[in-house]
Amino acid sequence: xxxxxxxxxxxxxxxxxxxxxxxxxxxxxxxxxxxxxxxxxxxxxxxxxxxxxxxxxxxxxxxxxxxxxxxxxxxxxxxxxxxxxxxxxxxxxxxxxxxxxxxx
Numbered sequence: 001x002x003x004x005x006x007x008x009x010x011x012x013x014x015x016x017x018x019x020x021x022x023x024x025x026x027x028x029x030x031x032x033x034x035x036x037x038x039x040x041x042x043x044x045x046x047x048x049x050x051x052x053x054x055x056x057x058x059x060x061x062x063x064x065x066x067x068x069x070x071x072x073x074x075x076x077x078x079x080x081x082x083x084x085x086x087x088x089x090x091x092x093x094x095x096x097x098x099x100x101x102x103x104x
Contacts, residue, residue, distance in 0.1 A: 001064070001073055004104060007046050008061040010038070012053030020050040059090065060097070063104035070101050 013019035020039040023029045029048065033040035041048040051057060064070035071089040075081060082098065083090040089101045 001070060003070065004063045006061040006063050006102075008049060009046060010049040010051050010057050010059040010061075010100070012051050012057030014053050016050040016052050023048065023050070057098065059100050061100050061102055064101055065104055067101045067103055074099075074101075 011019070016037070016039060020031065020041060023041055023043075024031060027043070029041040029043045031039055032042045032047075037052040039050045041050065062070070067087065067089055071081065071091060074091050074093075078094045079091040079099075081089065082092050087103060090098060091101065092098050
């Protein structure tokens, strides 16, 4: 099974819109996309997704061919499932780090 990191990371904030505005104003990041509970910012090397804080952030993105199979593998190795949505499965490793499994 192959896991590849992407240039995406999600950061949470209670007021994610205010946080996104702060990063735009202070750091010069530009908004490139938006959803109901997230705003995507271009920071150069990274895409930051400012999200409504739900206790799963920061979340690193892992691209895989088969999301369900990858989740099954990680769960068997000690990861815990912490959520899912829009074709993604969110897991936490035994050290407290969160990852989003997405289709490559």
